[in-house]
């Protein structure tokens with residue numbers, strides 16, 4: 001039976017099997033009372049959430065901390081949250097290396113024309129393509145946060161020219177850094193492959209639109225691994241179909257799962273994956289959340305606290 005002094009943690013994650021999370025959190029925080037949220041449950045101190053219903057926050061008004069089991073908090077911030085709770089996103093927790101491998105494979109697959117090569121082989125044709133120059137494939141990374149900075153660094157190890165764009169000024173060795181709306185056009189004009197790792201906020205929604213995508217080098221290529229609502233899908237299709245852009249790799253979509261009649265499914269220039277570029281890793285995430293809960297209990301500051309006004 002929980003005493004009033006026992007820390008209570010409530011777990012409310014859609015599309016997530018709760019048992020292993022509850023067992024893992026309990027093992028990491030043996031003194032805590034950790035339960036799956038049910039309507040009418042007693043007030044908890046901390047919530048571990050993914051896409052919870054508004055009812056969860058309407059009832060759990062005494063939460064001190066809300067731990068989102070993903071890096072993006074765009075959906076969470078559309079809800080009415082308890083006024084005194086800090087919102088904490090996953091801070092890498094094993095996602096950065098996944099994102100780096102996903103984006104590097106997409107850039108390399110495009111640069112080395114590996115899809116065309118595979119098609120030739122399937123047709124029984126042993127053909128060679130003229131090697132392309134890395135210097136002709138500058139890669140622009142939008143967002144130089146936890147994931148974007150790791151991706152930019154990984155791309156630079158493959159010796160692509162790498163550019164980055166963020167909200168505030170950055171200085172990453174080997175990366176040509178741009179920041180703010182005033183430097184967006186220069187950043188885009190100097191990029192041939194564009195990788196999106198921005199958070200979805202009022203400032204970044206629809207940022208991958210005709211106007212911006214038309215600033216890439218002719219034959220540019222788009223990799224969207226952030227959120228579907230960053231991309232104006234019809235604009236991308238028009239630019240690829242006109243030959244202005246050469247194609248795209250897309251992991252995220254305005255509607256997920258992608259509707260059965262969506263033109264992306266069959267488009268030969270577009271490679272699709274089902275929002276899988278960087279998955280939440282349960283053990284890493286539990287260790288991170290437990291360590292942060294203990295830090296908050298001690299009154300220490302933690303990384304990954306979301307600024308709701310900024311939107312990420």
Ligand SMILES: NC(=O)c1ccc[n+]([C@@H]2O[C@H](COP(=O)([O-])OP(=O)(O)OC[C@H]3O[C@@H](n4cnc5c(N)ncnc54)[C@H](OP(=O)(O)O)[C@@H]3O)[C@@H](O)[C@H]2O)c1
Pocket residue numbers: 070071072073092095142143144145146147148165166167168169180181197198199200201203204225226227251252275276277278279312
């Ligand atoms: N597809 C997947 O499986 C998957 C998995 C995880 C995450 N994601 C997405 O990836 C996003 C990025 O994650 P993260 O952990 O790297 O986020 P983060 O650490 O918060 O970094 C966000 C970056 O975007 C920049 N930024 C924000 N608003 C901007 C604006 N208006 N103009 C220019 N730059 C802006 C920030 O600039 P400052 O550095 O100046 O603040 C920062 O560099 C998440 O929000 C999520 O949507 C997708």
